[in-house]
Amino acid sequence: MDYINAENITFSYDEPEAAERHEVLRGVSLGIRKGEFVALLGHNGSGKSTIAKTFNAMLLPSGGKVYVDKMDTQDESVLYEIRRRVGLVLQNPDNQLVASVVEEDVAFGPENLGVPPEEIRRRVDEALKAVEMYDFRLNAPYKLSGGQKQRIAIAGIIAMQPDCIVLDEPTAMLDPRGRTEVLDTLHKLNKEKGITIVLITHYMDEAVQAGRVIVMDSGRILTEGTPEEVFSQVELLKKHHLDVPQATELAYRLKASGFDLPGCPLTIEECVAALEPLLKKATVGEAYGDH
Amino acid sequence: MIRDITLGQYIPGKSFIHRLAPRVKIILTFVYIVFIFVASNFEGLLTMSVLILGILLLSGVPLSQYFKSLKAILFVVIFTSVLNLFYGGGNVLWSWGFIQITSGGVANAVFVTIRIISLILFSSVLTFTTSPTELTDALERIMKPLKLLHVKVHEIAMMMTIALRFVPTLLEETDKIMSAQKARGADMESGGLMQRIRALIPILIPLFVSSFRRAYDLAMAMECRCYHGGEGRTKMKVLHATSLDAVAVVVSLVVCAAVVACNLYFPAVLH
Numbered sequence: 001m002d003y004i005n006a007e008n009i010t011f012s013y014d015e016p017e018a019a020e021r022h023e024v025l026r027g028v029s030l031g032i033r034k035g036e037f038v039a040l041l042g043h044n045g046s047g048k049s050t051i052a053k054t055f056n057a058m059l060l061p062s063g064g065k066v067y068v069d070k071m072d073t074q075d076e077s078v079l080y081e082i083r084r085r086v087g088l089v090l091q092n093p094d095n096q097l098v099a100s101v102v103e104e105d106v107a108f109g110p111e112n113l114g115v116p117p118e119e120i121r122r123r124v125d126e127a128l129k130a131v132e133m134y135d136f137r138l139n140a141p142y143k144l145s146g147g148q149k150q151r152i153a154i155a156g157i158i159a160m161q162p163d164c165i166v167l168d169e170p171t172a173m174l175d176p177r178g179r180t181e182v183l184d185t186l187h188k189l190n191k192e193k194g195i196t197i198v199l200i201t202h203y204m205d206e207a208v209q210a211g212r213v214i215v216m217d218s219g220r221i222l223t224e225g226t227p228e229e230v231f232s233q234v235e236l237l238k239k240h241h242l243d244v245p246q247a248t249e250l251a252y253r254l255k256a257s258g259f260d261l262p263g264c265p266l267t268i269e270e271c272v273a274a275l276e277p278l279l280k281k282a283t284v285g286e287a288y289g290d291h
Numbered sequence: 292m293i294r295d296i297t298l299g300q301y302i303p304g305k306s307f308i309h310r311l312a313p314r315v316k317i318i319l320t321f322v323y324i325v326f327i328f329v330a331s332n333f334e335g336l337l338t339m340s341v342l343i344l345g346i347l348l349l350s351g352v353p354l355s356q357y358f359k360s361l362k363a364i365l366f367v368v369i370f371t372s373v374l375n376l377f378y379g380g381g382n383v384l385w386s387w388g389f390i391q392i393t394s395g396g397v398a399n400a401v402f403v404t405i406r407i408i409s410l411i412l413f414s415s416v417l418t419f420t421t422s423p424t425e426l427t428d429a430l431e432r433i434m435k436p437l438k439l440l441h442v443k444v445h446e447i448a449m450m451m452t453i454a455l456r457f458v459p460t461l462l463e464e465t466d467k468i469m470s471a472q473k474a475r476g477a478d479m480e481s482g483g484l485m486q487r488i489r490a491l492i493p494i495l496i497p498l499f500v501s502s503f504r505r506a507y508d509l510a511m512a513m514e515c516r517c518y519h520g521g522e523g524r525t526k527m528k529v530l531h532a533t534s535l536d537a538v539a540v541v542v543s544l545v546v547c548a549a550v551v552a553c554n555l556y557f558p559a560v561l562h
Contacts, residue, residue, distance in 0.1 A: 056515060080517045088515040095505045096512030100423055100456045107527035109516040120527040142459040156516060 001070060002031030003164065003196060004055055004086070009064030011050055011219075016062070024050045025061065026219040032198060034163065037190045039210035039227075040200045041242065047219040048200050052166045055198065056086040069163070084113060087157030089167040093149035093174075094142075102144075102152055103128065103137040109160040120159075127158040130193070131185050147178025151185055158189070164196035165189070171203065183209065204231075204245040208266045215242065232264040247271035254278075301422045306351035307535065308420045313429035315536040319543050320417045326550050327409050332560050335553035336405055342546045343412050352419045360415045361408060368407050372400040402560045423455040428530065445521025453509070461502065468497050 011025040025047045032038055032055075042048040053059040054066050057073040066073045068082045087109075090096050099105040103124050110120045128134040131151040141149055150170055157165055167186070171179040183206060189195045199210060207213050207227060214224040217240045223230055231237070231244050234252045238244075244252070247265045251274060255261050259278060265271040303309075308316075323339070330336045347357060361368075379395025386392070421429075431448035438444050472493050473479065479490045 058511065058515065080519070083515060083517050088512075090508060090512055090515075092505075092508055094460055095508035098456060098509070098513060099452060104424055104527065108513075108518075111525055111527060112517040112519065114523045114525050117525060117527055117529050120525065124527060140459070141456070142463070153512075160516065 001067070003034040003069055004032040004198075005065075005067040006030050006051065006054065006061075007065045007067070009051075009054060009061035009066060011047070011054065011059065011061050011063075024219055025054075027064070028216075028219070028221055029064075030214060030221060030224070032164070032196060034196055035190075035194050037187070037197045037209075037211040038199070039207035039213045040198060040216065041202065041204075041207050041213060042216035042222075043202070043240075043242070045218075046216040048216045049168050051216070052088065052168050052198065052200050055164075055166050056083050056088050058088065080113070084109075084160050085162050086164045086166060087160060087162040089150070089153050089157060089165060089170050091169045091172050093146055093153055096153050097141045097149065097156075100140055101137075102133065102139050102141060105141060105152060106137075106155045106159050109156055113160060123159045123161070124155075127155040130158055130189065131155045145178060146174045147181040150174065150178065150182050154182070154185060154189075158193075158195075162195065164198065166198040166200070168200045169202070170199070171201065171206065179203070179206075204243055205267075208245050215240075217242075227266055228264050231266060302352050302356065302419045303422075304351045304420065306349060306420070308346060308350040308416065310533075310535055311420075311539055312530055312532045312536050313421050313425040314432055314530060315532060315539060316417055316421055317426070317429050317433060319539060320413055322543065322547065323413050324410060326547050327406055327413070329554065330550045331554050332557045333402065334557045335550040336402065336409070338546060338549045338553060339409055340405065342542075343409055343416075346416055347412065350416055350420055352416075356419060357412060357415055361411055364407070364411055368404055371407060372404045375399040375403045398560050424452065425530075427451045427455070428526070428528070432530065445524070449521075457505070460505075461498070464501060465494065465498055468494050 006028055008027050008029050009025055010023060010027055012021050012023050014021045024045075028047070028051060040048050040052070050059060054061050054073065055068065057066075057068075057079055060066075060074055068086055071078045071082055073082055097105045098108050106124045106127055107120050110123055115123070124137075125134065128137050131154055133148060133151050133155060136144065136148065136152075141152060144152070154165065154167075154170075165186075171182050174182065186197050186199065187209065190197045199206065201207060208231070210227060212224065213227050213230040215222040215230060215237070222240060223233060223236060231248045234244050234248065243249075245266055247268055247270060250271060251261050251265050261274050261278065263270075263274065265274045323342070327336070327339055330339055347354065376392055376396045376399070377390065379393055379399045381393040381395035381398075384392050384394060384397065418426075427448050430451070431444055434442065434444045434447070469479070477490065477493055479487065479494075482490070
C-alpha cells in the first residue's frame with residue numbers, strides 16, 4: 001500500500017440534496033509513494049486543489065476513501081496525526097502566516113502539537129536552516145519577499161516533522177526569482193530529508209522537474225507517468241487545452257513538419273542537445289549548396 | 292506613506308527596561324497609572340515624575356520618540372489644562388467679566404497637565420520596549436484566572452496576535468486599493484466632510500471583501516497546522532521572571548509608598 005492512497009473518491013461542494021450537483025471529483029484513484037516528488041497538473045476547476053485538501057482531511061470525500069499511512073481520513077481520532085504527517089501549504093503566502101515574528105510563526109505548528117519548549121526551539125531553528133531563512137528569524141513577515149514568505153510557510157510545516165508536504169500552487173503569486181527559491185527548497189527537502197512532495201501547479205517547467213506527473217481534467221485523472229511519458233502525449237494534452245513545456249512544443253512542431261528529432265526533450269538543455277546535430281547537418285548542407 | 296504608521300511602535304533594544312518580564316511591565320505600568328491618580332499633591336506627583344524620568348533614561352529609547360507620542364496628544368493636554376484654569380479658588384489673578392483665573396486654577400491646570408503627560412509617558416515606555424507578541428502572551432498569562440469565569444482568554448490573546456500581524460498587511464492593501472480607485476478616477480481629496488466620507492466607500496468595500504477571504508485562508512492554514520484552541524498547547528518562549536524584575540518591583544514599591552506618604556503629610560491640590 002502506498003503512503004497516501006485515494007480509492008475511487010468523489011467530491012461535490014453542493015449539498016447532497018441539491019437538484020444539480022456539480023461533481024468536482026468523479027472517481028479518482030491514486031497513490032503517492034513515500035519519498036516521491038509528484039506534480040499534479042490541471043486547469044482551474046480540474047479538481048486538483050480539492051484532491052489536495054482530501055489528503056490531510058481538510059475535506060472528506062463524498063464517496064470513496066483516503067488513507068494516509070493506513071489511517072482513514074474519516075477517523076476523527078487520528079485527525080491531528082494525519083495533519084501533522086501531511087502538511088498543506090497554500091497559494092497566498094500572506095494569508096498563512098500567523099505571528100508577527102518569523103520564528104514565532106514557525107513555532108505555531110509544534111506549539112499546537114504540545115511539543116515541549118526546548119524541543120520547539122530546536123525544531124524551529126532546524127526548519128529555518130532547512131529553508132535557508134535562519135538569518136531572518138527575528139524579522140517581521142510583512143517585510144519579506146513573496147518567495148521568502150512562502151519558504152517560512154514551508155518551514156512552519158517542516159517544524160511539525162511531516163512525512164509529506166502538499167503544496168497548492170505555492171508559486172502562483174511569486175515572481176520568477178521567488179519561484180526558483182521555493183522550487184529549489186522543495187527539491188532539497190525531497191532529496192536530503194526524504195520528505196514526500198506533492199506539488200500542485202500549472203507551470204509546466206515545474207512539473208518537468210518532478211519524478212512523476214499526474215494530469216487531472218474535469219475531476220478525473222487524464223494521464224500519469226514520468227514527465228517524459230506524460231509530455232510525449234502532446235496531442236492528448238492539447239485536446240484538453242493543456243500546455244506542454246516550450247521545448248517539447250518546439251520539438252513536436254519540428255517533428256510534425258518532417259524533421260527527424262530523437263526522443264522528447266523537456267528542458268531547454270535537452271532541446272539544445274536534440275537540435276544541435278540537426279542544425280549542424282543543415283549548415284553543412286547549406287555550405288555544400290553554395291559551392 | 293500610509294505604511295509608515297506602526298502600531299505598538301516597538302523599538303527593539305537590550306536595555307534594563309527591555310529585559311524586564313512583559314508580565315511585570317504590564318502590571319507595574321498599571322500600578323503606576325493608578326498611583327498617578329492616587330497622588331493628590333505636587334510632592335507626590337513629583338515623586339512619580341522622577342520615576343518616569345529614570346525609566347525614560349533607562350529604556351535606551353531616543354527621547355525624541357517620547358516627544359513624538361506627546362505631540363500626538365498635544366491638543367488633549369491644552370484643552371484639559373485650559374478648562375482646569377477656570378476651576379478652583381484662591382487669589383484672583385486675572386478677570387474679565389464673569390471669567391476669572393485664580394491661583395488655584397493655575398495650580399489645577401499645571402497638576403492635570405503633569406498627570407496626563409505622565410500617563411502617556413508610562414504607556415509609551417510599555418509599548419516602546421515590549422514586542423506585540425510579548426504583550427499578548429503576557430496578557431494571556433495575566434488574564435488566566437478569568438478562565439474560571441468562562442472568559443475565553445486564549446481566544447482573545449490569539450485574536451490580538453492575529454490582528455497585530457495583519458495590521459501592516461491590511462495597510463498595504465488599503466494603499467493598493469486607494470491607488471486602484473484613484474486610477475479609475477475616484478476623487479478622495481476634494482469636497483466637504485460628507486463627500487469625503489462617501490468617497491471612502493469604494494475603498495472599504497473591497498477591503499472588507501478581501502479581509503474575509505484572508506480570514507478564510509488563514510483559518511484553513513491554522514487548521515492545517517493542527518490548531519485546535521488553547522487546550523494542550525505549549526509555548527516556545529517560556530517567560531521567566533528574573534532578579535531584574537525583583538529590583539523593578541522593589542523600586543516601584545518604594546515609590547508608591549513615597550506617594551502615599553506625600554498624600555498624608557502634604558495638603559491636596561485638587562478639591
